[in-house]
Amino acid sequence: MSIDLDPRPVPVTAPVLRTSLRTEPSSTDSVPAHARRSLSRSTAEQRFELIGCWVAALALSWLVCDRIMPWDGVLVFVAVTVVVGVVLLAVITAIDAGWPEVVDRIVTTVITLAAALVGLALVSTVLFIFVKGYKPLLHLNTFFDDMRGVGPRDALSKGGIAHAIVGSLIEVGLAILVAIPLGIGTAIYMTEIGGRFARVVRTIVEAMTALPSIVAGLFIYTTLIVGLGVPRSGLAAAMALGVMMLPIIARASDVVLRVVPGSLREASLALGASRWRTVWHIVLPTARPGLATAVILGVARGIGETSPVLLTSGAASFMVTNPTDGVMNSLPLFIFSTVRSGEPIYIERAYGAAAILLAVVLVLFVTARLLARPRKGSR
Amino acid sequence: MSTTLRSALPEAEEDEPRDLWIDESGSDRAFVLGSRAIAATVLAITAGIGLFLAFSAVPTFGRYGFGFLTETQWQPEADILGIGAVLIGTFTIAAVALLFAFPLSVMTALYIAEYAPARIKATLVSLVDLMAAVPSIIYGLWGFTLVQPHASAFALWLHQHLGWIPFFRVDADPNAAVWEQSRYTASAFVAGIAVAMMVVPMACAVMQQVFSQAPPGEREAAFALGATHWGVVRTVVLPFGKGGIIGGTMLGLGRALGETIAVVLIISPSFDLKIKPLEIGTNSISALIAGRFGEATSLQLQALLTAGFVLFLITLGINTLAAMVVARSRSGQGADA
Incomplete structure (x- = not known):
């Protein structure tokens, strides 16, 4: 079992570690006070890269779908954007980081996108049903009438469920x-x-x-x-x-x-x-x-x-x-x-x-x- | 608070645990008997269903033999009944559903357990549960109306580019000037997408639970060794959650095999023995039952019950296996009961 190592040195955590290991309780103030880096949050630079990548991906995707290839349709556009975006992100990350970092960024992006896709499917289901079905709900008789004698051509103001x-x-x-x-x-x-x-x-x-x-x-x-x-x-x-x-x-x-x-x-x-x-x-x-x-x-x-x-x-x-x-x-x-x-x-x-x-x-x-x-x- | 401790315990060899309920009062006896009666009733009902299904399989197999399982046609007028094609169709739909649902549910579960901000985690878990509570007919409508046009276009694209793989073949000209869209609709592919919507929440809920139980010590150790987030996921969370992944997927598979109404809404029934999920026409056991129960004679009804029994046995086997996998994996350790 191998562990992907992050090759970038993490200088911030080292002093913190040293203070905790020190035996004499004095002179903790002499250690320069570093702001602890939040482990879970990304740095400003990473956020900038992320936003830049997706803006570039949108633009490139428009270029590909609208100008170069005869592809149309929202789904194709989204698919191209996702692929281009992930590739761009990998390239940008690879400029100043090693392979594990690149894999990490790609995986994070793909996992987030997959979760977003599932969420989108749920939201689209709920919205779809309510958008297609709101019209009968505007008629009160929908809630109080039955379908006795209501023909297929009768308007929604007649009959109900x-x-x-x-x-x-x-x-x-x-x-x-x-x-x-x-x-x-x-x-x-x-x-x-x-x-x-x-x-x-x-x-x-x-x-x-x-x-x-x-x-x-x-x-x-x-x-x-x-x-x-x-x-x-x-x-x-x-x-x-x-x-x-x-x-x-x-x-x-x-x-x-x-x-x-x-x-x-x-x-x-x-x-x-x-x-x-x-x-x-x-x-x-x-x-x-x-x-x-x-x-x-x-x-x-x-x-x-x-x-x-x-x-x-x-x-x-x-x-x-x-x-x-x-x-x-x-x-x-x-x-x-x-x-x-x-x-x-x-x-x-x-x-x-x-x-x-x-x-x-x-x-x-x-x-x-x-x-x-x-x-x-x-x- | 001070307690005086005896320095030496007295001899106590004949110490047996006292019976906790020595003299049961009248209400207690009524409680025990009453709840036992309820449990016996439930046992009679549930076991009765199973036995009834099993016994109804006897005359069917007596008449059609084990060819019932392999015969593809369902022609009551010719007295040829079999569930070969339907079984294949059931598994094709479930396979398509899993093809979509498996990666999506693993990644969604990972997102919720690992990547999502802590603030929205509980909301996301609720949303997944909500997804499981949405009735299947709603997903059927969704797949039938909203997804079908896009799915058939995607099916055409797959056929054009990957048509050389038999799995993606459709009996139509992929490069025709006007594509025969109807050949690509009402297929196992579209039904599978709708069923995937029901599989994802089931599988995802199990996986997410297991993932979030990953031992924090090992996680932190990996982080301390300099692992990236993905490194931790790959070396700690995923190996730990292997049982949950397999078990959750199998539970979802059980649901996918038994799904009826979304499938009936979408597919156009056919009895061909084929594995062409992109092409129009397929069938599943539950769709067969829903379609044929009305005009069935008693013998055919028994055949339908047998088909249902086979389906039940398959889902039961899969669920049992899934429960065993989940329970055996490390994931169960430390969990409550």
Whole structure:
């Protein structure tokens, strides 16, 4: 294993080192007071080189793409800029530094650019959905009407997706009604009681988190709808979502409960509390933020999941509030079925629904983050 | 506070740990029994699904034999069912997704763990988690509408310049005056890009966690020896995080294989046995299920369940392997449970 050495001498740190090694406590003032160089921040010269390189890269790239080669398109321009910029940076660095320094600069640049690319992809996704989908949101009827009797040519001022929103809420609500008590209960059993049976449960639950959501949907479709003759309904969709979310919530809660410090449990037991009181008054309150996060992220996952719903609920174009009463729509399913219709206004509605779905997920996510934030000074 | 210490302990050979819960109160017994009942219910549900899938595979393999795994066609009317082409398609899409997601997630994780200013680190970690929480249908829309035109142009460029590699071949004339854009759309390549958006956050989260656990002593030692930042990353952080890199990538692979809706939105289904990710038409197990469950007879439904079971076994195997790799590597040391 070799280590890339920075060949440039670092004169600044040497005196600091010497002072700390000196045995006699006097005469520390005689050492010239150097300002300590910040290790993580770049020097003014490096910053200048960096800015210069990218300005030059932009200019060169314009020259190449616009004047020399017949390349057009934003992507090509960006790609050329990046390549030219990295090469320029390498050359500039190589003027007054050795090979390790050059590699270091290149790698830093490439890694930063890659992270920026991922960030750009996320931002472009969110912006894209909201820009394409804001129009239906300007009409209030989008939130309060259903699609009963609304044709593909009808303007956005007619009809809405209230039925999909309500359907999503009902299905996910029913699913978490099943998944949360069972999931958290199982997690409590696995961490607080333990034993051989608990290990079996944990193994199986962890294995089932690998179940693809479409297979969960297909399972419910085969057993409930085909096997038992239950009609396609919100209830079947809720079952599919619940089956999918159950292992996820159980596993996440298990992880959260396991990091509750054992000393708290022992202190409670030592004070004479029963196991039940220990769990109820000590373990669960301690783990509450983590549990809330686990549940909310599970809900966010469930509300955006399309494939189990696609197989089990059927798509209604009207408001259905009874989950046992036939087909029911939901946000992801509405998006999926209308975006492929080929009708421009339907597609606009689909993006509107996508914007609502994304907003719901964002709100859930931020709530989960706020709940999970460690209180100041608790660590 | 003063404690008087006994100079010599009395003889205590028969010292056994006392049973912590000697007389369980009624509520305790109810608690134990209740939670055991819940756990048993969950076990019954989850194991039931697995067993149900496994049993539904029996008649399928009985009828179609192990050729079910290699047969490429899915023609219910001719009673020919097989998942050969679909399996290949599933892996092609996942491979494309990993091709994009692996370098991006390693570098993003490195950026967050090593290069990002400390102030924004927590925000970046949250953003990665947020990326994981965005529903797959949103990424499907993104890939379908926003990325597809650019991706197909890029596919054409790849075909023109690297067409001699079989992987990049497309059945179209790359240098035609008007390029056949439709030949380059709805492909495994485009679907893979959308799936990569779901793989990156999963893989990146695991890797970033492992990277930030790199032993500070070794890091500082490398710095003290005069290493550059990249030198520290290369000699300390990356070797330390090897398990996290492999494990995170495999977890992402498990997600990529099971992804349904983004793939269904983008691809145009076909049952050809081919490894041409740039060309229109591919398929995956989950897309097959989503496309065919509606008109399936009970026998075909069992075949679909078998396909789902095969997919489940693959993801389960990959996830288990990933968990083992993460747990075995040095990265797990000192971590809580």
